[in-house]
Amino acid sequence: MFWWLYQADHPTRNYTELPLVMWLQGGPGASGCGYGNFEEIGPYDINLKPRNTSWVETVNVLFVDNPVGTGFSYTTDRGAFAKDVDTVAADMLVLLRQFFDSKSEFQKTPFYIFSESYGGKMAAAIALALHKEIKAGDIKCTFGGVALGDSWISPIDSVLSWGPYLYSISLLDEEGLKEVQASANEVQEALAKGQYEKATELWSQTEEVIETNTDGVNFYNILTKDSTMNKRQRSRNGFLSSLYQRHLLPLQSNDLSELMNGPIRKKLKIIPDSVTWGGQSADVFENMAGDFMKPVIDIVDKLLVADVNVTVYNGQLDLIVDTVGQENWVKKLKWTKMEQFRSLKWKSLRVHPDAAETAAFYKSYENFSFFWILKAGHMVPSDQGEASLKMLHMITNLEVP
Structure with missing residues (x-):
């Protein structure tokens, strides 16, 4: 498993005084060391230009190409690919155990797992497994919590909410709504029968x-069109x-692949000749x-009961993970304090005290x-970098500028 660590580049504080954040990409099969790093929160963008909203300015960031076979992670054993989140979590614990043993300066540093998309599903399972390992004394780590982004x-709560959501914003008419809802109901029926x-x-x-x-709405941002729709082809x-x-x-993307398999690979000097970045992602x-x-709602419940900090x-x-669907599964949590949470009114959030616009609630x-992040699609840090930084500071208990 390939990992990439950035020590925090804070102007006044040593990196050991600042939190450590592990970023997990989705897919499954998408590379945090590639996409999350160069397209979202790393210090440089895909053109290797400095990013103004890099998380590395305030926290240490650990990218991991997860599960095995993602990005520069690879296997020569066809049976080693994970088939469920339990295996994903078990594999990650092997890495984290070795990481905290070899980087002992981070053992007392608050450690957070941030995630996106399918990475959130994996992050929940990893967080619960890590919590158990820490309690058992098998991993030396100060776990601060987990953040589940989009x-x-x-999944079914997302799928069932797609039709009403798109209809409410005039992207479906009544006939289209009927078609989408009928298809979504078939998904629900298959799930009820255990036909995964x-x-x-x-x-x-x-x-x-x-x-x-x-007409090709983009599942990652409803205000844009899916430019890849006509290029996709069904295969065997x-x-x-x-x-x-x-x-x-x-x-x-081609640009990211060229960067990772070109200059980055050459700079790293440790990638085997037989391995290409993203070469096993389809597997x-x-x-x-x-x-x-x-679903893994039960895992989130267990995290809350274990007093682990959880942020959604x-x-x-x-669209793919629309907020309506997120709110629906949150309502299914059995956590005894959920009614107190739901009875609260949300607060507005601005990126700066004097900012005119609300960035989030x-x-x-x-x-x-x-956190409800406004004007952001699926990739929140890409769309709203400043709001993401503000949220990061709040979750990790850093001083908010």
């Missing part, structure tokens, strides 16, 4: 129904190929097919928080 925690791979196939079909009725792998092309290939994606539609954040313009009760 996360695929309960069938549910994954029906999920893909529901997305196609939406694309047809909306059918729906998995369609899902892969829609949700993973855009995170491995990662296909091996997780039976896990795609399984979501972009207003996201949020509310928090004890160890659970929710």
Whole structure:
């Protein structure tokens, strides 16, 4: 498993005095060391120009290409690809145990897991497994909490909310709404029968129904059009190929691939000749097919009961994991303090005290928080860098400028 650590580049404080944040990308099969690093929160963008809203200015950032086979991570054993989040978590604990043993200066540093999309589903499982390992004394780490960004925690809650959401913003008419809802109901029926791979196939079909009725709305930002729609082709792998092309290939653009397999690979000097960045991502994606539609709400509940800090954040313009769907699964949490959380009114958030526009809304009760990030799609830090930084500071208890 390949990982990439940036020590915090703070103007006045030593990096050991600042939190450590691990970033997990989605997919599954998308590279945090590539996309998260150069497209979202790292110190340089894809053109190697400095990023004004880099998280590295205030925290240490650990990118991990996860699961095995993602990015520069690789395996020579076909049986080593993860097929569920439990395996993903077990593999990650091997890495984290070695990381904190070899980087002992981080053992007492507050450690947070931040995630995006499918990375959030994996982050929840990893967080719970890590909490248990710390309690057992097997990993020396000061765990600060987990942040689930636009996360695929309960896929069916997203799928069932797509139709009403798109209809409410005039991207579906009544006939289109009926078609989308009928397709979504088939996904729900398959899930109720425990037919997880069938549910994954029906999920893909529901997305196609939406694309047809909306003239190609972008699942990652409803205000834009999906420029890849006409380029996608079905292959012998059918729906998995369609899902892969829609949700993973855009995170491995030609420009990013050329950067990672060119200058970055040359600079690293440790990547085996047989390994290319992203070369096994399709294998990662296909091996997780039976896990795609399984919910992990119960894991989030266990984290809350264990008093682990949990934050949910979501972009207003996201469709694939729309905020309505996120709110719906949050309502299903059995955490005993959920009623107190829900009874709170949200607060507005501005990136600067004198800023005219509201950047987000949020509310928090004890160890659970929710952030609604305005004018952001699925990739929140890319769309709203300053708001993301503000949220980062609040979650990690840093002074907010």
